[in-house]
Amino acid sequence: MRRLARARLVAVGLAVAALAAVAGCGGGGTGTPAAAGAGRADGGSVPAQLRFDAATVDGGRISGASLAGRPAVLWFWAPWCPICHGEAPDIARAQKKFGDKVQFVGVAGLGTVPEMRKFVADTGLGAFPHAVDDNGRLWSSFGVDEQPALAFVTADGEVRTLQGLLSEAELNMYTEQLVTS
Structure with missing residues (x-):
C-alpha cells in the first residue's frame, strides 16, 4: 500500500513539474526582469553568478x-x-x-544532452559554447525560472537577467549597451 501511495505521489510530482516547465516556455512576456544588479557577492573579481563549471553540449x-x-x-x-x-x-x-566584442554562451536545461545537441545542430548555434544545466543550479543562480531568458553581464560584473522573448531589436540594444558600457 505504501509503495502504491509513494508511486502516485511521485507521478503527481512529475506531472506538476512537467506542467510548470511547459508553462514556463516564454510565459512571462517580453523581457520581464528576473534579477538585476551587482553580480559580485564578496567584492571579488568574479561575479557570484559566474562561479560555475559545467559540461558543454559538445562534450x-x-x-x-x-x-x-x-x-x-x-x-x-x-x-x-x-x-x-x-x-x-x-x-x-x-x-x-557582436561575437568579437561579447562572449555568447547558451545555457541548456530541461532536456537530455542528445536533445540539446540536436537543437544546437538544427538551429545553427554551434559558433559558441552551450553549458548543460541538468540540475537547474545555473538557471537558478541567474534567477531564471522560464525559458527563453537572457543574462547580460558587463565587463565589471553587473548582471541583468531578462526572462521571456526579446525582439531582435531589444536583443541588439541590450548587447550594444554591453559594448559601450
Whole structure:
C-alpha cells in the first residue's frame, strides 16, 4: 500500500513539474526582469553568478570565471521549447554581429544532452559554447525560472537577467549597451 501511495505521489510530482516547465516556455512576456544588479557577492573579481563549471553540449567544459572581465550574454533555453527555436536565429545573428566584442554562451536545461545537441545542430548555434544545466543550479543562480531568458553581464560584473522573448531589436540594444558600457 505504501509503495502504491509513494508511486502516485511521485507521478503527481512529475506531472506538476512537467506542467510548470511547459508553462514556463516564454510565459512571462517580453523581457520581464528576473534579477538585476551587482553580480559580485564578496567584492571579488568574479561575479557570484559566474562561479560555475559545467559540461558543454559538445562534450567540453566551460568555466564561468573565464567570462569575468569582459561582456557576456548568456541565453537560457530548452531543446523542446518552440519559443527558443523561434528566437535562435536572432541569437545567431547577434552572436555574429557582436561575437568579437561579447562572449555568447547558451545555457541548456530541461532536456537530455542528445536533445540539446540536436537543437544546437538544427538551429545553427554551434559558433559558441552551450553549458548543460541538468540540475537547474545555473538557471537558478541567474534567477531564471522560464525559458527563453537572457543574462547580460558587463565587463565589471553587473548582471541583468531578462526572462521571456526579446525582439531582435531589444536583443541588439541590450548587447550594444554591453559594448559601450
